[in-house]
Amino acid sequence: MGSENDRARLISVVITVRNEEHHLTQLLESLRVQEAPFEVVVVDSESRDRTFEIAQAFARREPGQFRVLEQAGSRGIGRNAGVRAARGGSVAFIDGDCFADSNWLARLRAALGASGVVAGRTVNVGKPRYGQLERVELFQSGYDVTYPSANLAYHRDLFEQLGGFDPRFITAEDIDLNLRAVRTGASIRYVPEAVVYHHMRTTFVRFLYQAFWNGYGRKQLTEKHGSLWGRYRVLRLIEGQRGAVAWARLSAAFAGYTARVLTGRRRRLGPGVGESLESA
Secondary structure (H helix, E strand, C coil): CCCHHHHHHCEEEEEEECCCCCCHHHHHHHHHCCCCCEEEEEEECCCCCCHHHHHHHHHHHCECCEEEEECCCCHHHHHHHHHHHCCCCEEEECCCCEEECCCHHHHHHHHHCCCCEEEEEEEEECCHHHHCCCCCCEEECCEECCCCCCCEEEEHHHHHHCCCCCCCCCCCHHHHHHHHHHHCCCCEEEEEEEEEEEECCCCHHHHHHHHHHHHHHHHHHHHHHCCCHHHECHHHHHHCCCCHHHHHHHHHHHHHHHHHHHCCCCCCCCCCCCCCCCCC
Protein backbone atom coordinates (compact mmCIF):
# COMPACT_ATOMS: atom_id res chain seq x y z
CA MET A 1 0.00 0.00 0.00
CA GLY A 2 1.36 3.40 -1.00
CA SER A 3 0.29 5.85 1.73
CA GLU A 4 -0.41 5.82 5.45
CA ASN A 5 -4.10 6.24 4.67
CA ASP A 6 -4.00 3.17 2.41
CA ARG A 7 -2.30 1.16 5.13
CA ALA A 8 -4.86 2.31 7.68
CA ARG A 9 -7.73 1.08 5.52
CA LEU A 10 -6.03 -2.21 4.66
CA ILE A 11 -7.25 -5.09 6.84
CA SER A 12 -4.98 -8.10 7.10
CA VAL A 13 -6.93 -11.32 7.65
CA VAL A 14 -4.76 -13.77 9.61
CA ILE A 15 -5.69 -17.47 9.65
CA THR A 16 -3.91 -20.28 11.48
CA VAL A 17 -4.61 -23.73 10.08
CA ARG A 18 -3.71 -27.35 10.68
CA ASN A 19 -5.22 -30.18 8.64
CA GLU A 20 -8.15 -28.12 7.33
CA GLU A 21 -8.27 -29.35 3.73
CA HIS A 22 -12.01 -30.07 3.96
CA HIS A 23 -12.88 -26.48 4.95
CA LEU A 24 -10.09 -24.25 3.62
CA THR A 25 -11.33 -23.79 0.05
CA GLN A 26 -14.75 -22.63 1.25
CA LEU A 27 -13.10 -20.21 3.68
CA LEU A 28 -10.70 -18.68 1.15
CA GLU A 29 -13.43 -18.37 -1.48
CA SER A 30 -15.57 -16.50 1.05
CA LEU A 31 -12.69 -14.08 1.64
CA ARG A 32 -12.04 -13.39 -2.06
CA VAL A 33 -15.33 -11.46 -2.32
CA GLN A 34 -14.82 -9.21 0.70
CA GLU A 35 -14.70 -5.42 0.49
CA ALA A 36 -11.26 -4.16 -0.56
CA PRO A 37 -8.62 -3.33 0.49
CA PHE A 38 -7.61 -6.49 2.29
CA GLU A 39 -4.98 -9.20 2.30
CA VAL A 40 -5.07 -12.77 3.59
CA VAL A 41 -2.16 -14.36 5.47
CA VAL A 42 -2.52 -18.12 5.98
CA VAL A 43 -0.23 -19.62 8.62
CA ASP A 44 0.07 -23.40 8.35
CA SER A 45 1.17 -25.42 11.38
CA GLU A 46 2.66 -28.62 9.96
CA SER A 47 -0.48 -29.90 8.26
CA ARG A 48 -0.33 -33.53 7.17
CA ASP A 49 -3.06 -33.22 4.54
CA ARG A 50 -3.48 -30.90 1.51
CA THR A 51 -4.03 -27.72 3.55
CA PHE A 52 -0.72 -26.10 2.58
CA GLU A 53 -1.14 -26.97 -1.11
CA ILE A 54 -4.65 -25.49 -1.19
CA ALA A 55 -3.42 -22.25 0.40
CA GLN A 56 -0.51 -22.08 -2.02
CA ALA A 57 -2.87 -22.45 -4.97
CA PHE A 58 -4.84 -19.40 -3.81
CA ALA A 59 -1.60 -17.47 -3.34
CA ARG A 60 -0.62 -18.23 -6.94
CA ARG A 61 -4.05 -17.17 -8.23
CA GLU A 62 -4.12 -13.96 -6.17
CA PRO A 63 -0.46 -12.88 -5.85
CA GLY A 64 0.06 -10.15 -3.30
CA GLN A 65 -3.40 -10.58 -1.79
CA PHE A 66 -3.07 -14.16 -0.51
CA ARG A 67 0.12 -15.31 1.18
CA VAL A 68 1.13 -18.52 2.96
CA LEU A 69 3.54 -19.01 5.85
CA GLU A 70 4.68 -22.07 7.76
CA GLN A 71 4.91 -21.79 11.54
CA ALA A 72 4.71 -24.66 14.00
CA GLY A 73 3.40 -24.15 17.50
CA SER A 74 0.33 -22.92 19.35
CA ARG A 75 -2.38 -20.82 17.77
CA GLY A 76 -0.92 -17.80 19.54
CA ILE A 77 2.50 -18.39 17.99
CA GLY A 78 0.95 -18.82 14.55
CA ARG A 79 -1.22 -15.72 14.78
CA ASN A 80 1.66 -13.60 16.03
CA ALA A 81 3.74 -14.77 13.07
CA GLY A 82 0.89 -13.86 10.74
CA VAL A 83 0.59 -10.36 12.20
CA ARG A 84 4.34 -9.81 11.88
CA ALA A 85 4.06 -10.62 8.18
CA ALA A 86 0.89 -8.55 7.71
CA ARG A 87 0.87 -5.06 6.22
CA GLY A 88 -2.51 -3.73 7.30
CA GLY A 89 -3.30 -1.09 9.89
CA SER A 90 -5.85 -3.53 11.34
CA VAL A 91 -5.85 -7.31 11.67
CA ALA A 92 -8.86 -9.62 11.59
CA PHE A 93 -8.79 -13.22 12.75
CA ILE A 94 -10.86 -16.13 11.49
CA ASP A 95 -10.38 -19.88 11.94
CA GLY A 96 -9.72 -22.53 9.32
CA ASP A 97 -13.00 -24.33 9.98
CA CYS A 98 -15.07 -21.20 9.33
CA PHE A 99 -16.28 -19.14 6.38
CA ALA A 100 -17.32 -15.51 6.23
CA ASP A 101 -20.44 -13.67 5.19
CA SER A 102 -19.80 -11.51 2.11
CA ASN A 103 -20.12 -8.28 4.16
CA TRP A 104 -17.92 -9.48 7.03
CA LEU A 105 -14.90 -7.22 6.46
CA ALA A 106 -17.05 -4.23 5.52
CA ARG A 107 -18.84 -4.46 8.86
CA LEU A 108 -15.59 -4.88 10.79
CA ARG A 109 -13.91 -1.99 8.97
CA ALA A 110 -16.78 0.38 9.75
CA ALA A 111 -16.77 -0.54 13.45
CA LEU A 112 -12.97 -0.28 13.77
CA GLY A 113 -13.31 3.43 13.17
CA ALA A 114 -14.77 3.81 16.66
CA SER A 115 -13.23 0.96 18.68
CA GLY A 116 -9.85 -0.68 19.03
CA VAL A 117 -11.38 -4.16 19.24
CA VAL A 118 -14.37 -5.42 17.27
CA ALA A 119 -16.05 -8.80 17.69
CA GLY A 120 -18.51 -10.22 15.21
CA ARG A 121 -21.22 -12.85 15.54
CA THR A 122 -20.21 -16.48 15.07
CA VAL A 123 -22.98 -18.80 13.86
CA ASN A 124 -22.47 -22.52 14.36
CA VAL A 125 -23.41 -24.80 11.48
CA GLY A 126 -23.65 -28.57 11.76
CA LYS A 127 -25.51 -30.89 14.07
CA PRO A 128 -28.08 -28.75 15.96
CA ARG A 129 -27.53 -30.44 19.31
CA TYR A 130 -23.90 -29.31 19.21
CA GLY A 131 -24.59 -25.82 17.88
CA GLN A 132 -27.05 -24.77 20.59
CA LEU A 133 -24.49 -24.63 23.42
CA GLU A 134 -23.64 -21.11 24.55
CA ARG A 135 -20.26 -19.56 25.26
CA VAL A 136 -19.34 -19.31 28.96
CA GLU A 137 -19.08 -15.53 29.32
CA LEU A 138 -16.46 -13.72 31.38
CA PHE A 139 -16.75 -9.98 32.05
CA GLN A 140 -14.11 -7.33 32.70
CA SER A 141 -15.06 -3.67 33.23
CA GLY A 142 -18.47 -4.38 31.74
CA TYR A 143 -17.15 -6.02 28.58
CA ASP A 144 -17.52 -9.67 27.60
CA VAL A 145 -13.91 -10.73 26.96
CA THR A 146 -14.77 -14.22 25.68
CA TYR A 147 -15.48 -13.20 22.09
CA PRO A 148 -13.47 -15.77 20.13
CA SER A 149 -10.70 -15.09 17.65
CA ALA A 150 -12.72 -16.97 15.03
CA ASN A 151 -14.34 -13.56 14.46
CA LEU A 152 -12.28 -10.78 15.99
CA ALA A 153 -10.47 -7.65 14.77
CA TYR A 154 -7.86 -5.37 16.36
CA HIS A 155 -6.20 -2.12 15.49
CA ARG A 156 -2.64 -3.18 14.79
CA ASP A 157 -1.17 -0.55 17.14
CA LEU A 158 -3.21 -1.89 20.06
CA PHE A 159 -2.33 -5.50 19.21
CA GLU A 160 1.37 -4.67 19.19
CA GLN A 161 1.08 -2.59 22.37
CA LEU A 162 -0.33 -5.68 24.10
CA GLY A 163 2.47 -7.87 22.76
CA GLY A 164 0.08 -10.03 20.77
CA PHE A 165 -1.24 -13.42 21.83
CA ASP A 166 0.44 -15.21 24.71
CA PRO A 167 1.97 -18.28 23.00
CA ARG A 168 1.92 -20.31 26.23
CA PHE A 169 -1.84 -20.77 26.15
CA ILE A 170 -3.23 -24.04 24.75
CA THR A 171 -6.67 -22.43 24.39
CA ALA A 172 -8.19 -19.18 25.75
CA GLU A 173 -5.38 -17.13 24.23
CA ASP A 174 -8.07 -14.93 22.69
CA ILE A 175 -9.75 -14.38 26.09
CA ASP A 176 -6.38 -13.47 27.59
CA LEU A 177 -5.75 -10.95 24.80
CA ASN A 178 -9.21 -9.37 25.17
CA LEU A 179 -8.82 -9.22 28.95
CA ARG A 180 -5.50 -7.43 28.67
CA ALA A 181 -6.92 -5.04 26.06
CA VAL A 182 -9.81 -4.01 28.31
CA ARG A 183 -7.47 -3.55 31.27
CA THR A 184 -5.48 -1.01 29.24
CA GLY A 185 -8.66 0.99 28.67
CA ALA A 186 -9.67 -0.37 25.26
CA SER A 187 -13.31 -1.05 24.45
CA ILE A 188 -14.73 -4.09 22.70
CA ARG A 189 -17.52 -3.37 20.25
CA TYR A 190 -19.84 -6.23 19.34
CA VAL A 191 -21.16 -6.07 15.78
CA PRO A 192 -23.68 -8.88 15.16
CA GLU A 193 -23.89 -7.98 11.46
CA ALA A 194 -20.27 -9.13 10.99
CA VAL A 195 -21.09 -12.82 10.61
CA VAL A 196 -18.77 -15.81 10.46
CA TYR A 197 -20.06 -19.36 10.10
CA HIS A 198 -18.30 -22.07 12.08
CA HIS A 199 -18.42 -25.79 11.28
CA MET A 200 -19.12 -27.72 14.45
CA ARG A 201 -17.18 -30.84 15.36
CA THR A 202 -18.39 -33.81 13.33
CA THR A 203 -18.26 -36.39 16.13
CA PHE A 204 -19.29 -36.34 19.75
CA VAL A 205 -15.79 -37.39 20.83
CA ARG A 206 -14.17 -34.44 19.05
CA PHE A 207 -16.81 -32.16 20.52
CA LEU A 208 -15.89 -33.29 24.06
CA TYR A 209 -12.18 -33.07 23.21
CA GLN A 210 -12.66 -29.40 22.32
CA ALA A 211 -14.57 -28.81 25.58
CA PHE A 212 -11.77 -30.46 27.56
CA TRP A 213 -9.13 -28.10 26.17
CA ASN A 214 -11.40 -25.11 26.65
CA GLY A 215 -11.56 -25.98 30.35
CA TYR A 216 -7.77 -26.38 30.40
CA GLY A 217 -7.42 -22.88 28.97
CA ARG A 218 -9.74 -21.39 31.60
CA LYS A 219 -7.41 -22.72 34.29
CA GLN A 220 -4.45 -21.14 32.50
CA LEU A 221 -6.33 -17.84 32.69
CA THR A 222 -6.60 -18.07 36.49
CA GLU A 223 -2.89 -18.91 36.73
CA LYS A 224 -2.03 -15.72 34.90
CA HIS A 225 -4.72 -13.33 36.12
CA GLY A 226 -5.75 -14.73 39.50
CA SER A 227 -9.24 -15.89 40.40
CA LEU A 228 -11.81 -14.86 37.79
CA TRP A 229 -14.83 -16.79 39.02
CA GLY A 230 -16.47 -13.68 40.43
CA ARG A 231 -16.67 -12.28 36.90
CA TYR A 232 -18.43 -15.30 35.39
CA ARG A 233 -22.20 -15.38 35.18
CA VAL A 234 -22.33 -18.66 37.06
CA LEU A 235 -26.10 -18.80 37.44
CA ARG A 236 -26.54 -18.25 33.71
CA LEU A 237 -23.97 -20.98 33.09
CA ILE A 238 -25.90 -23.49 35.20
CA GLU A 239 -29.28 -22.48 33.78
CA GLY A 240 -27.95 -22.89 30.26
CA GLN A 241 -27.08 -26.56 30.71
CA ARG A 242 -30.13 -28.23 29.24
CA GLY A 243 -29.92 -31.86 28.23
CA ALA A 244 -27.32 -34.60 28.37
CA VAL A 245 -25.08 -33.08 25.68
CA ALA A 246 -24.84 -29.76 27.52
CA TRP A 247 -23.92 -31.46 30.78
CA ALA A 248 -21.41 -33.68 29.00
CA ARG A 249 -19.76 -30.56 27.57
CA LEU A 250 -19.62 -28.96 31.01
CA SER A 251 -18.19 -32.14 32.56
CA ALA A 252 -15.49 -32.37 29.88
CA ALA A 253 -14.55 -28.72 30.45
CA PHE A 254 -14.32 -29.32 34.21
CA ALA A 255 -12.09 -32.33 33.53
CA GLY A 256 -9.79 -30.14 31.45
CA TYR A 257 -9.70 -27.51 34.20
CA THR A 258 -8.84 -30.21 36.76
CA ALA A 259 -6.21 -31.74 34.48
CA ARG A 260 -4.38 -28.43 34.35
CA VAL A 261 -4.38 -28.32 38.17
CA LEU A 262 -3.04 -31.87 38.40
CA THR A 263 -0.11 -31.22 36.07
CA GLY A 264 1.63 -29.70 39.07
CA ARG A 265 2.20 -26.40 37.24
CA ARG A 266 0.50 -24.29 39.89
CA ARG A 267 2.81 -21.34 39.41
CA ARG A 268 0.96 -18.47 37.78
CA LEU A 269 1.85 -17.55 34.25
CA GLY A 270 3.81 -14.32 34.31
CA PRO A 271 2.40 -11.01 33.08
CA GLY A 272 4.35 -11.05 29.83
CA VAL A 273 3.50 -12.91 26.66
CA GLY A 274 6.89 -14.52 26.21
CA GLU A 275 7.31 -13.59 22.55
CA SER A 276 8.15 -10.24 21.04
CA LEU A 277 6.27 -9.15 17.94
CA GLU A 278 9.38 -7.30 16.89
CA SER A 279 11.40 -10.50 16.53
CA ALA A 280 12.00 -11.84 13.06
